[in-house]
Amino acid sequence: MSQPPPLTPASVVRLRREGGVAHFPGLSRPRCIHCARYSEAQRDELWRLLSSAESGAGLEEAPGADRRRFCLSVEDTNGTSLWLLTVAEEAVPQELFEWWRQAETQAENGSAP
Amino acid sequence: MADSLPAGARLFLPPYMLERIASAGSNHLRECARHTLVVDQQFRARAGAVILPQGSVKRGEPARYVHSAEQQQALPGRLVRGEGEDDSGDPAVDEAYHGLGATYRLFWEVYERHSIDDEGMVLLATVHYGRDYENAFWDGQQMVFGDGDGELFNRFTIALDILAHELTHGVIQHEAALAYVGQSGALNESLCDVFGSLVRQHQLEQSVDEADWLIGKGLFTERVAGRALRSMARPGTAYDDPLLGRDPQPDHMDAFVVTEADSGGVHINSGIPNRAFHLTAMALGGHAWERAGRIWYDTLVDQRLGQDSDFPTFATLTLDNAERRYGAVSQEATAVREGWRRVGVLP
Ligand SMILES: [Zn+2]
Numbered sequence: 139m140s141q142p143p144p145l146t147p148a149s150v151v152r153l154r155r156e157g158g159v160a161h162f163p164g165l166s167r168p169r170c171i172h173c174a175r176y177s178e179a180q181r182d183e184l185w186r187l188l189s190s191a192e193s194g195a196g197l198e199e200a201p202g203a204d205r206r207r208f209c210l211s212v213e214d215t216n217g218t219s220l221w222l223l224t225v226a227e228e229a230v231p232q233e234l235f236e237w238w239r240q241a242e243t244q245a246e247n248g249s250a251p
Numbered sequence: 252m253a254d255s256l257p258a259g260a261r262l263f264l265p266p267y268m269l270e271r272i273a274s275a276g277s278n279h280l281r282e283c284a285r286h287t288l289v290v291d292q293q294f295r296a297r298a299g300a301v302i303l304p305q306g307s308v309k310r311g312e313p314a315r316y317v318h319s320a321e322q323q324q325a326l327p328g329r330l331v332r333g334e335g336e337d338d339s340g341d342p343a344v345d346e347a348y349h350g351l352g353a354t355y356r357l358f359w360e361v362y363e364r365h366s367i368d369d370e371g372m373v374l375l376a377t378v379h380y381g382r383d384y385e386n387a388f389w390d391g392q393q394m395v396f397g398d399g400d401g402e403l404f405n406r407f408t409i410a411l412d413i414l415a416h417e418l419t420h421g422v423i424q425h426e427a428a429l430a431y432v433g434q435s436g437a438l439n440e441s442l443c444d445v446f447g448s449l450v451r452q453h454q455l456e457q458s459v460d461e462a463d464w465l466i467g468k469g470l471f472t473e474r475v476a477g478r479a480l481r482s483m484a485r486p487g488t489a490y491d492d493p494l495l496g497r498d499p500q501p502d503h504m505d506a507f508v509v510t511e512a513d514s515g516g517v518h519i520n521s522g523i524p525n526r527a528f529h530l531t532a533m534a535l536g537g538h539a540w541e542r543a544g545r546i547w548y549d550t551l552v553d554q555r556l557g558q559d560s561d562f563p564t565f566a567t568l569t570l571d572n573a574e575r576r577y578g579a580v581s582q583e584a585t586a587v588r589e590g591w592r593r594v595g596v597l598p
Contacts, residue, residue: 158386159413160467160480161518164496201391203420203431203439228324 142188145181149173153238154209169241187234194229307371313355314373317347320380343378343408350414357453367421389420409469415450416443427556434561436517441524449540483529486522504595531590546573566591
């Protein structure tokens, strides 16, 4: 595993939550964060959260069943994947979870913040 | 009450627990110790093995322990209701307690299985996990239930079949340990739905015609356009909602979904074996747990069922078990063969 690449205005961060006791196509769609819409300070904060999820990720899959996971990725504007991480939801910082929730709201309203 | 705790529950206090009782003055900790439970708030997500409390030493009697995470994500949380204790007044706690009892009862009364490991393993559940947490899972040692967000999902203990589904994950872990990916993972999921549904049918004393064959009925709030999480009778028809999307389950191998999501579609392609079970049970009539359920249970504990079994392997084993128990030309064997044939798994 490696740390996420620095986030530039050209970066797109994708957050996808999946798994759980049922698969809901509507809830497991990836949610996009277009970094161009955020300040440098916000991008740094987002990078710190991705990095924190990376360091919290275990080497082995958590035991059990019906657990949820987050799939995190960083892409450039062409959609080329630069970084990918799948992590148990327990390892995702609350603040990153809030970004995920926020991304949903944006998609619903169809407007940038 | 404490007097009706399984005998073993209080007799064998592990050394660390004795230490704690000796060093701690609080009534709360003493209470926990009385139930020989590990309450360690530092375990947010348990990675390694944790010593479980003593299970039930008497076959036919469960050892249930229901905790509250109090909206945190620490497991197991605070013990609220131990085996034999009265209703707590907290619906989630009491639903979990009674649901574990109903699940224990099906496995014991019908299949003579003494809890998750057939050796009386403790039935450990945690409710009120997280804030607005809309999921339930098996963590490898215990069941965990969220309260739901109230928007789309109610509390997860509301559905008896979901409680039983999570407990069955434990049973599978102690038997074939079907790998949680692809077809073996979908079989793992399907077996949990099968026994989840059977627990509810058994509790309600329903015949195959009376049962609704839904999984997780009551979990959705009224805002959701859907009846349940899954339908075993008609996979792919349980919900169709603007936010949740549409039930993605196929009902035939022709529509098998190849995907990386959901551990290779474990909750998606489970629709196929779910329907095979439903068809088998309907063909046999009466109570689904008696013959169809017995054949599936025989297969679940069959030593030949490997971790990486695929649908045809599992189907062939159910057929073999039906033939062994009921005869090669029996109604049961025919029903099983026909069930798998109609979903495209056996020719
Ligand atoms: Zn499951």
